[in-house]
Amino acid sequence: MDAEKKNYGKLFFSTFKLSACTFGGGFVIIPLMRKKFVEELHWIEEQEMLDLTAIAQSSPGAIAVNASILVGYHVAGVPGALVTVAGTVLPPLIIISIISFFYTAFRDNAIVNMAMTGMLAGVAAVICDVVITMAGGVLRQKRVLPVLVMLLSFAAVRFFNVNIILIILICGAIGAADTYLRARKGAGAK
């Protein structure tokens, strides 16, 4: 019982610290978690961490939150997962709360305004960079279907204002059908 209590504490503070240090969101937390839980605490095996990463990446929601749920669940079941979610969510919650209370005062400040104008151009560039990298990955697969899905989805969102959720559902169905057909083709070729 005591050991379990200690684990909850350790789980909470480990994820709290990791989340507080994860700038730029998302994937950055994975190598940090690997270092902590695989190398330092030996709670998770190397291969298992890769699988958990794949699950975290492919499930809805923030990767950092998903990864911490998986780690917490693995170490201490559902209560463990709740503890790690709390640990992951609290640092951004606290920091953004503080910032947003000063936000209006900040926003009306001339210097902050100048900085924000530049930073907006910066964010646009960062997103552009992300899109170029990700779209490059799709093009390198050298398959027609993903490229077609990408172009049609873009047109649907940008020019026809189609509901994003509808597009996600349709593309998920296309992915499922594609996997099923390819698996059957693979089985038939054998």
Next chain:
Amino acid sequence: MIYLELLWSFIQIGLFSIGGGYAAMPLIQRQVVDLHPWLTMTQFADIMAIAEMTPGPIAINSATFVGIQVGGLPGALVATIGCVLPSCVIVMTLAYVYYRFRGLTMVQGVLAGLRPAVIAMIASAGISLIILSFFGQRELPADLSGVQPIPVLIFCAALVILRKWKVNPIYVMAGAGLISIVVYSAF
């Protein structure tokens, strides 16, 4: 009931943002700018910049920010809980399935199908931000001569730096902010 609306909006954001990080951006924009009058496009762009500069997932950062703007601290808590609720249910279910079966080809197939669509959505949201940055308004004006040269230059320089040297985005953003202060102060 504003808290229920917040909760429901962020449950949808949490449920349909797949692939983490920027994938949540277009969904957040739709919920808090287009569907609800919670943030202006400028505020939305600000929160993207703030989210990039502060630790934590973008979705959680914007949930907190929007929640506080709309309903104070309780609003922030409600929005954040809504944001992680779908993850909790789905990921715990998947974790259970994983430890029982290990290996989910079909699930991975569905998600592979989603990836190109997610990229397209991020691209579209990115274009919205570029228009806002270059022209200071949401819609692309018919007369393109109103373009602001300084953001355009900063954007191009930042993009080249990011592509060429893979610099940490936080430094690029901080640099963009600093240069902008210097340039606007000088003129």
